[in-house]
Amino acid sequence: MEENCNEKMRRSDCAVSMALDSVGDRWSLLILRDLMFTDKRSYGELQSSAEKIATNILATRLVALEKNQIIYKTPDPTDSRRSLYYLTEKGIDLLPVVTELMHWMSKHNPDASACTANTTAYKKDRVSLYKEMTKQLKKAHLQHGDLVK
Amino acid sequence: MEENCNEKMRRSDCAVSMALDSVGDRWSLLILRDLMFTDKRSYGELQSSAEKIATNILATRLVALEKNQIIYKTPDPTDSRRSLYYLTEKGIDLLPVVTELMHWMSKHNPDASACTANTTAYKKDRVSLYKEMTKQLKKAHLQHGDLVK
């Protein structure tokens, strides 16, 4: 009904601030982490992650991420109850942000579990790592033709 | 009084999740942005940024960031009412995260205003840019001897 109150106000024109308006909440980057580093694609799979996101929050975050064109959704061809969520190119471009967060925590807290496979490559040449992983993500996520540019 | 309820629960051991437990709120990374890219160091200066952070939120975020050893505070030697906030090495290490957020938004929304000086250097060789900026930040922030290791 009240369809016009959903506009989230932009706090400033600063790029960092605007980025955080899109993904600077408690959950969005965790959803993106799963789409980047696991093969979880459906609602139920995303809900099953270790952090136990509440179902209503997952729903609202997915809508917001889709609205911001960071992810898109398509019906699962093998089960029409399901939707599958994929990263757009814009979403894939957040890979360095998620990766830098991971390595920051990994460096400063030994308890943190990170993708150890990446750690070596990251330390050696992170830009090459990003390029390679981006290539892989594009294979996995951008196969839906005209849905994404 | 109730001093023991302040523990924020860790949602999981995932490095990304733990990083977001520290800086994944609506404001922390904006405060860090100011400490990284401007010479704002006092409470009042940080409050004066474009996003107009509420004074109580600024206070609680500064306490949390200090507790997590991302920033530290010292009394201003020229005005004993003032405290000055500085980045620790751990805080400086978040530079790539903030920078990647900035360039991501900058790439995907032309309205976003970014440090244009950095954009060129970033595109050319971001790792060198990080190294150089880290060096500069250490000059500006780690001059307080034994306060930080």
Next chain:
DNA sequence: AATTTTACTTGCATATTGCAAGACAAATAT
């Protein structure tokens, strides 16, 4: 036809954020 699975929605409790005002010590002005 009945049951189960999947993707949500709804209602309500709790936590976080936002806004305005106030407190208090130190600096400055008179």
Next chain:
DNA sequence: ATATTTGTCTTGCAATATGCAAGTAAAATT
């Protein structure tokens, strides 16, 4: 010396966001 201003926060309360439990509805499975 006294009064005013400045700077760093606190406090109270409203608005929003999150967390939890239960419920709905359609498609798949039995």
